[in-house]
Amino acid sequence: MGKVIAVSGKGGVGKTILASLLIRKLVKSGKKSILAIDADPDSNLPDALGVSVERSLGDIREELISKQSEFPPDYSKTAWLEAKVLEIMAEMPSFDVIVMGKPEGPGCYCAVNHMLRSIIDSLPRSYDYIIIDTEAGLEHLSRRTTRGVDDMIVVTDLSVHGFKTAERIKNLSKELGIEFKHLYLVGNRVNPSHEKMISEKIKSTGLEFAGLIPEEKEITEYNLVGKSLLDLPESSLAVKAVDDIAKKIKLI
Numbered sequence: 001m002g003k004v005i006a007v008s009g010k011g012g013v014g015k016t017i018l019a020s021l022l023i024r025k026l027v028k029s030g031k032k033s034i035l036a037i038d039a040d041p042d043s044n045l046p047d048a049l050g051v052s053v054e055r056s057l058g059d060i061r062e063e064l065i066s067k068q069s070e071f072p073p074d075y076s077k078t079a080w081l082e083a084k085v086l087e088i089m090a091e092m093p094s095f096d097v098i099v100m101g102k103p104e105g106p107g108c109y110c111a112v113n114h115m116l117r118s119i120i121d122s123l124p125r126s127y128d129y130i131i132i133d134t135e136a137g138l139e140h141l142s143r144r145t146t147r148g149v150d151d152m153i154v155v156t157d158l159s160v161h162g163f164k165t166a167e168r169i170k171n172l173s174k175e176l177g178i179e180f181k182h183l184y185l186v187g188n189r190v191n192p193s194h195e196k197m198i199s200e201k202i203k204s205t206g207l208e209f210a211g212l213i214p215e216e217k218e219i220t221e222y223n224l225v226g227k228s229l230l231d232l233p234e235s236s237l238a239v240k241a242v243d244d245i246a247k248k249i250k251l252i
């Protein structure tokens with residue numbers, strides 16, 4: 001079974017950047033069996049990884065719902081979905097990318113979701129590493145998008161809201177009976193001079209502290225022109241920081 005890591009947190013705190021740089025670390029370490037899942041309906045992980053993904057799981061769910069009356073009665077919808085999931089997956093030399101797309105809308109049958117869910121649940125058997133970039137906030141917990149996740153990393157910036165969301169993720173997952181092996185906290189856009197100032201705040205969240213990522217000009221530049229974060233140089237301080245985080249959380 002592969003290791004499943006999800007990245008969550010308040011909107012705009014750097015979830016996608018952390019997810020991308022964790023994937024970068026795995027790729028640069030020579031790992032080949034990696035799946036990146038974009039679970040944010042406002043998908044942008046493929047862009048951050050320099051990959052183009054045309055269709056999402058949401059799209060194929062809609063397609064199945066609109067076509068299912070045309071299928072012969074003995075036709076396996078699960079087999080159809082499985083083939084479609086493979087079809088929409090972007091395959092890069094050392095990792096694959098899948099985009100979840102929009103959550104189920106009106107008219108979506110439970111059975112279709114159930115089939116998709118079991119396909120998603122089976123993915124950790126095919127990959128050594130699965131990195132999930134979640135949507136902002138807490139919905140992923142109640143929608144169970146992050147079911148089966150081993151370690152959850154919550155990203156926060158230097159705002160009260162960022163820390164509050166981290167605490168809410170901890171409390172809600174407990175309430176819902178979701179047990180992560182580890183629930184980590186990462187501070188983003190935090191420079192070493194801030195460290196002392198926030199150490200108490202970090203402790204008070206009750207999450208395991210996994211590290212800090214500094215504010216970095218190169219990230220802004222790469223994002224602005226749509227360059228893949230996988231191409232950031234080793235000298236990047238954000239890359240170094242995420243490499244340390246990967247070590248701390250025993251990713252590899």
Ligand SMILES: Nc1ncnc2c1ncn2[C@@H]1O[C@H](COP(=O)(O)OP(=O)(O)OP(=O)(O)O)[C@@H](O)[C@H]1O
Binds near residue numbers: 013014189223
């Ligand atoms: N360490 C950093 N240094 C410089 N810029 C950063 C850093 N972290 C994030 N940013 C900037 O902040 C923006 C938001 O980052 P990112 O997209 O990773 O956040 P997010 O949490 O995934 O957002 P959303 O909730 O919209 O999915 C990016 O455009 C990026 O340029």
Ligand SMILES: [Mg+2]
Binds near residue numbers: 015016017044133
């Ligand atoms: Mg994002």
